Amino acid sequence: MTEPICEFDLMAYVDDQLDAQRRIEVEEHLSRNPQLAAQVMDDLCRRDELRLVLTEVAAEAPLDRVILPVERLGRRLSLRMALHRSRRAIAASVLIGAGWLAHATFGGLGADPASAAHIPPAFAGEAVEAHRLALVEDADPSIKSGPKTADIANSVSIPMPHLPDRFAPVTSHVVPLTKGSAVQVLFHAKGGEPLTLFAAETDSFIIAPPSADEVNGVTVVYWQSGWYAYVLGGSRDREDLLTLAGQIIR
Amino acid sequence: MTMHPLLKDHMLPLRRYALALTGKSDQSDDLVQETLARAIEGAASWDPRRDLRKWLFGIMRNTHASLSRRRALEGEVAGELASLSDGSAPASQFSRVHFSETIASLMRLPDEQREVMVLIAVESFSYKDAAELLGVPVGTVMSRVARAREALRSASTPPAADDKPVLRLVR
Known part of the structure; x- marks a missing residue:
C-alpha cells in the first residue's frame, strides 16, 4: 500500500523533486481530484512562465562585458581540471620552482625547457x-x-x-x-x-x-x-x- | 562570439540568479561582473570534482551580500523592487519586456523567498542543494518555497474569488 499523498508531495511534484514512482502515484491521485489537478497545473504554468520571463530578461543583458572575464575564468578552470588530472605534473612543476616544466607541459612561451629563457x-x-x-x-x-x-x-x-x-x-x-x-x-x-x-x-x-x-x-x-x-x-x-x-x- | 565551453551553459543561469538576488537589471549586470572577477581570483579554490554551477552560485551569493552591504554603507537604499512591478519607474531592461503578473509578483516577494523560488522553480535545484547553498535546513527551503508559491497564487487570484481550490493536506 502506498503512502497517502500529502501537501509535501504536491509541492515536490511541482518542484520536480520526486522519483518516478512517487510522481506516478501523485498523478494517479490528481486524476481522481480534478480541482487539485487544476491547482497543480496552475502552479506548473506559473513555474514555466517564471522560467520564460526570467530567461528572456537575462538573455537581454549585453555580452560584451562578460566575454573577456568568462574566457579568463574558463581558462583558469580548465587549467584546474588539467592539474587535477595530472597530479604528477603538479608535483614536478612545484619541484622545478621556476616553472619551466609546467611551461612545457601546459603550453607556455617556448617549447624547450632548456632554451626557454x-x-x-x-x-x-x-x-x-x-x-x-x-x-x-x-x-x-x-x-x-x-x-x-x-x-x-x-x-x-x-x-x-x-x-x-x-x-x-x-x-x-x-x-x-x-x-x-x-x-x-x-x-x-x-x-x-x-x-x-x-x-x-x-x-x-x-x-x-x-x-x-x-x-x-x-x-x-x-x-x-x-x-x-x-x-x-x-x-x-x-x-x-x-x-x-x-x-x-x- | 562563443563562450568558453566550460562556462557557456552557466552564464544564463547566473544572470537569472543575479536578477533574482538584485531584482534590478542594472545591478544584476554588475553582480555578474563582480562574481566573475571573484571567481577568477578564487579559481584555485574550485575542486573539479564538485559541481561548477553550485560553486559559481555560491560566489554570486556571497558577492551579492558584500555588494549589498557596500551599497547600504554608501547610503543607497537596496531592494526597490516595487518600482519594477508598479510601472512607475521601470529599470532599464525590464521596461522592454512584457511584465506578466507573475514576474511582478516574483519581484515583490521578500528577498529570501524570491531567491529560493528561483533556485527551485527556475534553476531546478534540489531542495538539498538549495539548502547547502543558502546555509539553511532543507525544511526552511521547503517552507520558503511554500510561502512564495502561496504568495504568487494569491497575487494572481482576484480578491473576491470564492471557493477556488487550494492545496491542503490530503489523506
Whole structure:
C-alpha cells in the first residue's frame, strides 16, 4: 500500500523533486481530484512562465562585458581540471620552482625547457607591433590621449608594475589578442626615447626572470610573473632595459 | 562570439540568479561582473570534482551580500523592487519586456523567498542543494518555497474569488 499523498508531495511534484514512482502515484491521485489537478497545473504554468520571463530578461543583458572575464575564468578552470588530472605534473612543476616544466607541459612561451629563457614570448611580436603603432600615434598630435593607465588595466584585470618617476605614462590601450587582451602603456622618459610596457595574461603560471632580445628592430625585455607576462619595448640599450625591468619587478 | 565551453551553459543561469538576488537589471549586470572577477581570483579554490554551477552560485551569493552591504554603507537604499512591478519607474531592461503578473509578483516577494523560488522553480535545484547553498535546513527551503508559491497564487487570484481550490493536506 502506498503512502497517502500529502501537501509535501504536491509541492515536490511541482518542484520536480520526486522519483518516478512517487510522481506516478501523485498523478494517479490528481486524476481522481480534478480541482487539485487544476491547482497543480496552475502552479506548473506559473513555474514555466517564471522560467520564460526570467530567461528572456537575462538573455537581454549585453555580452560584451562578460566575454573577456568568462574566457579568463574558463581558462583558469580548465587549467584546474588539467592539474587535477595530472597530479604528477603538479608535483614536478612545484619541484622545478621556476616553472619551466609546467611551461612545457601546459603550453607556455617556448617549447624547450632548456632554451626557454632565450626564446621571446609568443606575443613579443604583438608587443612590438603595438609598440610601433604607439610611437606613430605619439608623433601625431591630432590623436588624443587614451584613458588613464589604471582604468585600462582595471578593465582587463592585469596588474601593472610601476615604473620609476622619470617615466611618465602618456597613453594606454587595450590590445586584442587571439586569446584575451593585453594592455600597453606608452611612457615618455626624461632625456630618453619613449618606451612601451606590454602586459598580457597567459595560460601558464610561470616565474621567469627578464630576458632581452631584439624583434624587428625593437629591443625587448620580457619576463613573466605568475599568470602575467610583460614586455618592455624601446630603442634603448639592452642592458638599460634589463636594468629597468629588474627595478620594476622588485 | 562563443563562450568558453566550460562556462557557456552557466552564464544564463547566473544572470537569472543575479536578477533574482538584485531584482534590478542594472545591478544584476554588475553582480555578474563582480562574481566573475571573484571567481577568477578564487579559481584555485574550485575542486573539479564538485559541481561548477553550485560553486559559481555560491560566489554570486556571497558577492551579492558584500555588494549589498557596500551599497547600504554608501547610503543607497537596496531592494526597490516595487518600482519594477508598479510601472512607475521601470529599470532599464525590464521596461522592454512584457511584465506578466507573475514576474511582478516574483519581484515583490521578500528577498529570501524570491531567491529560493528561483533556485527551485527556475534553476531546478534540489531542495538539498538549495539548502547547502543558502546555509539553511532543507525544511526552511521547503517552507520558503511554500510561502512564495502561496504568495504568487494569491497575487494572481482576484480578491473576491470564492471557493477556488487550494492545496491542503490530503489523506
